[in-house]
Amino acid sequence: MSPHVILRVVSKLLIPLIALFALYVQFHGDFGPGGGFQAGVIFASAIILYALIFGLDEAKRAIPPSWVRIGMSTGVIIYGGTGVATWLLGGEFLNYTFFAPDSTHAAGQHWGIFAVELGVLCTVASAMVAIFYAFGSRTTELTDEDW
Amino acid sequence: MSNVPPTLILDIGLMAMLVVVAFSVVRLRSLFAIVMLQGVYSLLSAAWFVSLDAVDVAFTEAAVGAGISTVLMLGAMLLTEREAKPVPLQKQLGSLFIVTVTGMALFYAIGDMPAFGDAHSAANAYLGTDYIAATKTDIILPNVVTAVLASYRGFDTFGETVVIFMAGLGIVLLLGLNGHAGKWRAQPKGQDVSNSRGDKS
Numbered sequence: 001m002s003p004h005v006i007l008r009v010v011s012k013l014l015i016p017l018i019a020l021f022a023l024y025v026q027f028h029g030d031f032g033p034g035g036g037f038q039a040g041v042i043f044a045s046a047i048i049l050y051a052l053i054f055g056l057d058e059a060k061r062a063i064p065p066s067w068v069r070i071g072m073s074t075g076v077i078i079y080g081g082t083g084v085a086t087w088l089l090g091g092e093f094l095n096y097t098f099f100a101p102d103s104t105h106a107a108g109q110h111w112g113i114f115a116v117e118l119g120v121l122c123t124v125a126s127a128m129v130a131i132f133y134a135f136g137s138r139t140t141e142l143t144d145e146d147w
Numbered sequence: 148m149s150n151v152p153p154t155l156i157l158d159i160g161l162m163a164m165l166v167v168v169a170f171s172v173v174r175l176r177s178l179f180a181i182v183m184l185q186g187v188y189s190l191l192s193a194a195w196f197v198s199l200d201a202v203d204v205a206f207t208e209a210a211v212g213a214g215i216s217t218v219l220m221l222g223a224m225l226l227t228e229r230e231a232k233p234v235p236l237q238k239q240l241g242s243l244f245i246v247t248v249t250g251m252a253l254f255y256a257i258g259d260m261p262a263f264g265d266a267h268s269a270a271n272a273y274l275g276t277d278y279i280a281a282t283k284t285d286i287i288l289p290n291v292v293t294a295v296l297a298s299y300r301g302f303d304t305f306g307e308t309v310v311i312f313m314a315g316l317g318i319v320l321l322l323g324l325n326g327h328a329g330k331w332r333a334q335p336k337g338q339d340v341s342n343s344r345g346d347k348s
Contacts, residue, residue, distance in 0.1 A: 025206070029290065029293050030288050030289070030290055030293050031288075031289050031290055032290060033202040033203045033206055033290070033292070034203070034206060035203075035292075035293055035296060035297070037207065037307075038203070038206045038207055038210060041207070041210040041211050041214070041215060042210050044215065045210060045214040045215055048214075048215065048218055052218070060325075065324035065325060068324065069319065069324065072312055072315045072316065072319075073312070075308060075312065076308055076309055076312045079304075079305050079308050080305065083301075083305070093302075094298075094301040094302065094305070096298060096301075105287055106285065106286050106287040106288075109285070109286045109287070109288075109294075109298055110286075110287075110288070112297075112298065112301075113286075113288070113293060113294075113297040113298055116297050116301065116304065116305075117293075117297060119308060120304065120308050123308050123311055123312050123315075124308075124311055126315065127311045127312060127314060127315030128215055128315075130315045130318060130319055130324060131219065131314070131315060131318050132215070132218065132219065132222070133324045133325075134318045134319060134321075134322035134323065134324055135219060135222035135223065135226075135322070136222055137322075137323070137324065137325050138222075138226060138322065
């Protein structure tokens with residue numbers, strides 16, 4: 001039985017809320033403060049909090065390192081792919097208007113920004129978790145007395 | 148006293164706390180306490196950014212500065228000592244000189260800074276007003292920051308995303324995600340070639 005019961009219970013309540021808040025920051029970024037970068041960092045901090053409380057091995061079971069590796073590159077591909085998609089639709093690189101050229105309320109811009117922010121979220125969250133995994137894996141497990 | 152705006156009192160209080168934390172970081176020897184105080188410093192600056200109406204920056208500062216970098220500094224601290232060695236006074240003179248000169252240069256530059264909230268400062272005139280005006284018709288989003296970041300300055304943000312990707316990639320290549328980096332040995336056809344540096348020993 002681990003001694004950190006309060007930490008475990010409180011963080012179990014908090015971690016889903018932090019992840020949910022990250023998604024709110026991501027998808028509400030068009031209307032309020034926030035966006036892909038902030039959302040990615042907040043999402044990564046939820047995973048890091050999980051790893052701090054329940055151990056790195058548990059966190060690696062929940063979010064395997066291979067996901068992190070794939071997520072990092074997927075984000076860049078989504079962002080770059082949005083630019084290539086606008087090329088194929090006849091516009092300049094990252095000129096989102098060509099997603100919906102006839103729209104009167106700039107729907108193409110909204111779709112483009114949505115896709116691009118999704119890519120940023122993917123890369124930032126995965127890169128932050130990757131850096132944490134890389135550093136965390138090099139330290140051996142500590143007992144409370146080691147501090 | 149009654150006509151002092153409350154935010155000014157808040158700003159001065161937060162700045163004073165930042166100075167106190169900065170001096171304690173310099174004076175302390177315990178690395179654990181220093182890392183924690185750096186987190187406190189980031190949190191205080193985040194609160195200060197909110198009072199300056201820079202909510203986006205405050206967000207990022209709180210998540211990156213107070214959250215993730217504190218954890219990363221703790222991870223780095225675990226790989227080294229727990230206490231910083233005291234530096235002899237002669238070795239501190241050079242750094243004191245650099246810090247003093249930089250501080251004086253910064254104070255000298257204050258005179259050229261625009262007043263806080265000045266509508267005619269370079270950042271608020273010219274291109275900034277163009278973006279704010281064009282967002283209403285081009286992008287039709289309430290948040291101009293998102294419009295500038297993701298659409299008008301989409302190239303920059305793409306570059307930033309690639310920079311973060313490169314940082315993650317570099318860490319993964321150097322350290323590995325499971326701490327196995329440096330222990331892997333190339334063995335084509337059962338021969339150990341990783342240790343041979345051209346000699347046959």
